[in-house]
Amino acid sequence: IPGNFNSFLLSSAWFAVLTLLYLEISMRVGTAPICIYGQAGCPSSSLADFFDRVIQQSSRMHGISSSLHSESEQNFLPRRNFIGKRKCHTYSIPTPDDKENAQRLGREQMIEVILRLLEAWSDPLSQFHLSMSPDQDQDFNQYGSNKALEISDMLHQLREGVTKMADKMKILGALGNSVTFLSPESFVPVSDFSFYKRGELNSVDHHNLLFCLNRDANKVKNYLRVLKCTTFPGTDC
């Protein structure tokens, strides 16, 4: 007799489960696939999707640089008078500093600027990573060393991505042939390179470097976004 009761309980439990499943399924909202960027089969989505991925990469890089900078800001309070004299090694690269200038620049120049900026940072970042010595500022160095490595990789990938995108745009006819992406030396003056090659970078140099990195990452991100909305208007713009 207890067996009967147990079997009844089991069957009623199954019944309840099935009923609930039915109710849930019947109330589910139907969905239909939308052609969004990144999906195969959508027309002319490859470049835009690629653009989006590049932008996401640049956004990530900027995020890391921001966190690095804020960490450095906590660990090292810069002297006030020093801030005014800060100079980033990329200062010689002309970059638009407002919207009108950026829009006036054109796509090819924009890509050029982006690439120059990215190029200008590959060496200093590697130097920065190497210069993170354990004796100075233990916590930050450990954190900064990992992040520097990460950012270095991101930078590299971003450079490749932008280059690839430029090639695609060139193929599509969005870019004229006047843009030439030559060797890195053509972009950055030699003096800038020596800026960081003076020797071991101390903490002040670290802080300055991170500050400049943060700013330039932001520039790159912004320029890419402008580029995308200029090239592909209407989507997320």
Place this chain on the structure above:
Amino acid sequence: MMKNVPGSLLLLLVINVTLDAEKIGLRPPGKPVLTMCRSPEKETFTCWWEPGSDGGLPTTYALYYTKENSDAVFECPDYHTAGKNSCFFNKNDTSLWVNYNITVVATNTLGRTFSDPMDIDVVYIVKPNPPEELNVTVMEDKSWPFLRASWESPDKADTRSGWITLIYELRVKLEDDGEWEMHLAGQQKVFNIFSLRSGGTYQVQVRCKPDHGFWSEWSSTSYIKVPDYFHREKSMWILVTVFAAFIFLIAAWLIHMNGHSLKHCILPPVPGPKIKGFDKKLLKYGNSEEILTALVVPGFPPTTSSTCDDLLVEYLEVYIPEDQEMILEESKAERDLLKSEALRSDNDSGRGSCDSHTLLMEKCAQVKETDIGENPVMKEKQRHQQEWNESPLAYAHKDLLSPDMSGGRVKTWPSVFSPLPQQSAATLSQTNPLVMAKQHCHSDSLFPLGSTSSYFNHTAHSTEEAHRHSEFYTTNNHPQKLQARSDLNISNIGYSETPTSLQLPPMQPTSYVEVQEVNRDNMVLLQPAVSKGCCGDGRIDNREDYSKVKGMSSDKVLLLQRDVVSHEMDLSKEQKINGALEADSSSPQVSTVSPAQNKMSPTVDGYVDTAVMFTLPTH
């Protein structure tokens, strides 16, 4: 503007000099504080400051700034657009990714006070305006409504060119309810809200933020009322209720069906009192008197008269004696005796009961108060025989007349043809059939008697049927214990000694003993069949019907015989009383009338009608 400053300072100086008396209440202006600088669209920005104390004098404020990597000092281009104590930088004056160093100066006649400088980068101080055109509508999804909220980016923020990228956040609240429910919408400008309460009114707000910047203020609240979809909900609740009721009914039915076993499972019954023959319900409904009377069960506790004797099971084996068969049956009796012994020990299931042969033996030993062993018994036998020979009558008489002493119970009436030793044995006419008595040794009295009398057949059978065992009671009705011995000994002795004595007397018409009555104590009172005498006592009026102790065997075997001789009737009469005459257990004496027998006329046939053989240990 620049020229005015020295002019105003000069004026203040003059005032200071002229109003020396009032210098106490006048001070240079307090230090102004730059509170914040904000840019709504990353193209312009505004800075606000908080003026310090004015020192009692009219104070003017000026904002100066320098740009990064340049020493040129510039003053605020617009003090008015953004309101009081503010400085508005238009697009031409705004440069991104450039550090501004801003200072506010408060000036009154007594002095100037500089504020702390503030470093800003316009890119990081962006705080957009709230989103605009928030629109919330109710949408239907298979009669489960939901809200769709849509909005637009703030007007000034140029998200279209990609210059600024905003992310949005939504919050929803039931009207007059507690807390807001936050939803991050990302970069999209449309959002769906589900799981609404039927008939409720919701408030919706939205705000935005650039990817690195400050959140905007919340937009204006948009109210929306959700229509009632009660009917839809109701149908679901009806379904749920029906389902639950169904399950409940089934469960109740199952419990009802299996209630009894479930009850036993959960609450096992407590064993209650069980009294044989007692109705438990009396405890519930009866009064105390009824209960007490009910408790008095007839037959319990056992009365004095009932002893283990009642429980003793005895076997009687009666042989119809024939003269010719007598001899044959002698041996047969022996064998039967042996068998009886064997059976006796085996037939009983209760080992500890009175029926137990072993117990009987023990009891026999216990009962024997006299230290009569087997050897003494023999001696006694001899002695008794001698005595008997000498004055058998006396003995018999004595024994017969002493029912009190010798009142013993004779369980059976086997007329044991115990051959008395020597002459007595010879005199014994044991032609009569022997009544083999398979007798269980009684707890009180043990009478293993082997011989049976044929006379006893008829009566014995009836008695057997009536009672398994029969007793001879003495006159005083007090059963006295008889000592018994093993049958084997008795019979052997009896038989061995005088086989010749077992010559059966010439056949006489056997006189039977009939059962006179059966006592409630399982006592069978015998009486010669002819006599119509009464008495449970066994007294027989008719002399002729008396059985006379004919002889005595070696061991407690009392031979009764029917004595025709009148003069002996007295003897036999008394003898008849119980036949089983035994003195106390101490020294049972068998009185056998063997000498008397001798004296008796030869007409005395050796029939022993009711012969009870007693094996007396003393004999």
